[in-house]
Amino acid sequence: MTQDSALSTDADEQNSATGRTQNGGRPAKKIGGVRWAIAILLFFGVLVNYIDRSSIAVAEGHIREDFGLTAGQMGIVLSSFGWSYALMQIPAGLLLDKIGIKWVFRTATVLWAVSCFLTALVSGTALLILARIILGIAESPIFPGAMKATGYWFPRSERGTATAIFDSGQRLSNVIGFPLVAMAVVTFGWRGAFVATGILSVIYAVIFFIGYRDPKAAHRAGRLTKPELDHISNGGAQDEDAPRPNPLANLGYIVRQRKVWGMSVGLGCAGYTQWMLLTWLPGYLQSSLNMDIMASGIFTALPWLVAVAVEFIFPGWMLDHLIRIGKSGTVVRKTFIIGGMVLAMTVVGAAFTTDVMWALIWITLGTCGITMAFCVTNSLPALIAPEGGVGAVGSIMNSVNNIIGVSAPIVTGFLVQATGNFNLAFIVAGVILLIGVFFYTVVLGPIEQIPSAAEREGAALAS
Template identity: 70%
Template sequence: MRWGIAVLLFFGVLINYFDRTNISVAAGPMGKEFGLTPGEVGIVLSSFLWSYTLAQIPAGLLLDKIGMKRVMRVTTWVWAVACFLTAIASGTGLVILSRILLGLGEAAVFPGAMKVTGYWFPRAERGLSTAVFDSGQRLSNVIGTPLVAIAVVSLGWRGAFWTTGILSVVFAVVFWVAYRNPKEALRSGRLSQAEHDYIRTGGAQDEDVAHPNPLANLGYVLRRRKVWGLALGLACAGYTTWLLLTWLPGYLQTAMHLSVIKSGLFTAIPWLVAVVVEFLIPGWLVDHLIKRGREETVVRKSVLIAGMVIALGIVGAAFTTSVAVALFWITVGTVGITLAYCVSNSLPALIAPEGSVGAVASVMNFVNTLFGLSAPIVTGFLVQATGSFGPAFVVAGVIMAAGIFFYTVVLGPIEQIPAPEAVQAAQTATATAE
């Protein structure tokens, strides 16, 4: 059953990213209708991230307090409403308000998915289980971007939002019916006792552990150096991710003079390659090596750092006017980012104290999206000022180089942070001994 849960999370993330990135394809026609400059388009593209970023910490605390099932049963309907509101918007202000609502609705998705893998999977299967749900954001560009491009051409830019809104409603119904936590699934007969025991003995976290004071627990998490190393490292990769998610179709349309349909199809290429690599390396290979007895920290951090180094290839797109060459370097960068992202998204469930995955994941996502929020705006104004996307790719490379420092120096070993009670008990024992 655990792999069925992973597939359910995959579809949640997939549709989630349909909703997030539909505006990147629709931005051209929408911008023309509303008379927007590139800088103003950048602001519209980033508006989703304003509320998404601010809602990360509250979403994580709520997940740790009441769980994924209750949170997602409500918020999935919010996604759908936000898409429908965008489809009927009569001006830029209403589009921005709709995107802000979408950010509020989708804030719990990634922290929730990380928390669920902590419940449902043993440590030795976290690589592949994370790759399954994380691949949803990559495949959204393989499946969703061409789908939205077709909707824009055939139905107008508003049709893209009607399409993704309907898909969100379908997922909301499926999640309501299908998702259960492990103990609940065991009691109902959906989960066998053998699989439940396998999950728990393999190091899965206990779904019943919840902190009576989520704010105090958040304060404890925020004082952990390991959490900040993870959050800042991912944020540096996240900057480039959001540059690509929001501006890649526009870059191909304006700098490379491709049609809307071609830009949608060409945007899918880097992400398709990235999905294949994601399942092979941070998915299968990482779990395989750990099961064979290799040191967990060495395996995961090797892939993490290698990914960030490879991601620096994105800078190559700054120095070409060839579509093929630009796509090559963008694909190299996307593959590197994917390696770093997939490993990073598996870490909250590995390093968080029992019952604190939501808090750690939300801190990581908050910092990540704070950087991501700036990417479409900075890119938009750089393009407006220079008439070129080259400086935007160079800035992305510099930021990712900083990410290597945070992952190598600040993160440290990949091991579980002790619970506050354990730290307090150790301090008391030391004081007593003295």
Template identity: 50%
Template sequence: MTEQVLASGTEESEVIRPRGKVRWKIAVLLGSGILINYIDRLSISVTQAPLSEEFGLSATEFGLISAAFLWSYAVMQIPAGMLLDRFGVKKVWGAAAALWAIASVLTAMATGAWVIILARIFLGVAEAPAMPGAMKASGIWFPRHERALCTAIFDSGTRLANVIGLPMIAFAVATWGWREAFWLQAALSVAFLVGFVKIYGGPKAMFSKSAVTEAEYEYIVAGGASAEDVRPADSVATIGYLLRQRKVWGLSLGLAGAGYVLWMLLTWLPGYMQTGMNKSVLQSGMYAAIPALVMFLAELTIGGYLVDRLIGRGADGNKVRKLTIVIGMLVAMLTVGAAFTQNATASIIWIALGSAGIALVYVTTNSLPALIAPEGSAGALGAIMNCINLLAGVAAPIVTGIIVDVTGSFQFAFILGGIALVGGLCSYLVLMGNIEPIPARAVTTGASA
């Protein structure tokens, strides 16, 4: 073996970096797909004003439209995880990307609010494999000691959607109209589909085609990556087994606490700036980009690079990752500060600071399925975690809309978000336990029975 992990078998050891960077190109490719996913799902928030005006929508009704995506997205998480574990990342992501484009086309051609709701539900189905697929791919392509940075790279697509996507969509809406913005989304999805089908493959398959060097391939395998899709013996039984694990519920409910606040911001931040702070559509898109930029930087520098650096230098991986999650949840509570100001600048500062904490929670938690799932079931574990998280996400835009209609402000919406964060922190501390591999499911054969 030309390159190896020193003191093999421990992710905390100093490592020798090999020549070859194909795995990082894969991480960027995954991040590009997540970026387009999040542009698709977030653009509806920028179009609140023109959509509400054209179709006569109240804040509660717009909240229902915003949540339509999340209903189907949440419900389809576990089926998507099973498909990923059964057919592999390339086939499932390729088929899904084609459906993203169709969903955007349906929205652009909508003749009424009900058509938009149907298109958003369809988009939720189409995008369900995205995040669990990226989690699964990280376990195929990356050694254990590099997965924090890999996760930070692909998860940063969720943040860049606000930094790049929302201002772009806001410009398209302000310049051409909201329908044209969705046509633009469809074009982005088609472009990604072409690139993904051409580039993506597993390390083993790409090594056999000389697209990956021997040094990099051996480095990936020696670091604990599977190097190819490993199918579980029984997908349904695997799901049931994972749902019986306390650790899985600790991760999922903890992420749901942060997810409630994240989805409140993703679906309502531009609308909050438009209706609560009297900003224009274009201005609201620019304001929404600020917290996302802070999240992007926090993910890459702290949640990605620093975590991998500490573990690579010998720090205990369980302690580093768990401490990052706890600190992230505490910092996330700063978003509550926005409830006590009527100044747009002060409000966005509180939200940006708190969003940095949410980013640390997400990037660390999203790296865990590939680290702790039994072999071949990272897609299923990521899907379960996402599903439970998204149930909170479904509630966030609806509850926020109701609060705004009833009280006329967003104050209590931010306070409720703080309560959700406290619940999530308790789940991480009480239920999750140590960050360590879940034992493989015992399979009883007919003979032994």
């Protein structure tokens, strides 16, 4: 993409943010807020999704006792969801680009509810791993689908806040989910907790089936006003009716783009620490800081509660505000990403204390940094993907992220088993975060849309 194109992208963001037309400078007509209802619908999908996947961390001690597992073996169980989740990211992205968000999500939500009920019924470790693998398959479309929906439903200047809304679901799942699942485990046993998450998933499946349409389809159905549709499309949203390239050919083109790999490996390095905290933080609090299961559920929620507030203030509202007043989208977004990664490295401080208060301070700071990096990065596929390729770009990013992240529960489990504590696990996480800073800084480059293969070929012929 040329420098002129990049400048045009920043101008589009600023024009959309101010609500003025490019030629008249007159205020735009009053528009509706259906797009924000879609963001909230996506938020609840991510929320339920993460409660489903992370509830096993709260029940980890009870499951280990029932099945007689070592810490290393439990690490394998905790990571099993991530095997299929990572492997299915690219197929899920291709399906999203080929079939669309509506039917892929409808199918996925039903399947992930079924997998929760299966988890409650398992009679051994192998069946538990199988149920978690099914859950990984079912939940694989959620993030590339949310990114694609955001690309359809929001102008570029609102992507920061829109992404913060759906991305905050994974943080609030820990604030809401960990204490509630801990209560369910104490009250009904760990199997009863998974029945509860299955019921929650069924409720969301019904709501999504009724509530989601793409923007033009929503307008045709009378759910979206013409001024709001114009606001969305004129602000640089991707066109749901754009010709869809051959998914496999488009995938081959996309995986050759350096920008995609800088974004993906960078996020994976943040994802390693996130996976470690999602799967092992309650166990760390119980074994290293001597908390009972209820206390660990409550204290696990605190860092994520702070992170949600940080997410809405900085990579949400402040990012959009800075773009609104004319700052470069590339500079603003990369500043938040890299700043977040540096802040995330403070999680290493937990390796050097046994004081509950200091451990929570370091983990909370690290969690806030991870949240900033994740929130901004999750908005990038809709910004850099060639037309018709948001699902593929988002799925590649999530696939790499989860291939790296899925190693965290296993590595952490065996490090704890070998050393008797979590100190080395936190240090390893800090080193991996530093590698992520390199990929975001050096490999990613400017945050601008990748030309399609046809556009690139046309430009080459013209020159």
